[in-house]
Amino acid sequence: MNIIKPAALLVAATALLAGSTVAATAADSPDGTRVTATPDGTRVTSIQQTVDQVLAGHPKALKVTANEVKYDGMTATRAPKGKLGAQDLDCAYGHLCMVVKNTKFDYYKCQTWTVSNWTGDGPFTNNQTPGTVAKFFNKDGSVRWTSTAYEAGRATWDPIYSLRPC
Structure with missing residues (x-):
């Protein structure tokens, strides 16, 4: 399987929007501030600093708003308050959308996307x-499940390691 790897951005976008990082450490400091070390070891103490780190490492990424990052073929949006649910999943025609850990992912480019920390x-x-098949893959690259357009419902994200919208 040929996997296009905007994975670092996707993982980092997921991290900044979901409040975690991949291949990094995070802990609450004694004063309650969330302290995070990015994959390159830089310590950051706010979501804004994390966003800035992600964008600095991925010049093709675009911070649309404080809670939205756009990349060629995918947009990730973190709910500012509360939890995202099916009622919030407005998905444009031609797109594959889902909510993972209170972050909406909107895929609109046909390629394989590596994901991490989806639970x-x-x-x-x-x-x-109509008829377009989205595939969700296990760690070994085998197909875990598929969805044929148009379809909407609920899914279990763990363990999904990659997906292909088309």
């Missing part, structure tokens, strides 16, 4: 052209 379950909408 729990959440809503999804496959609003691509």
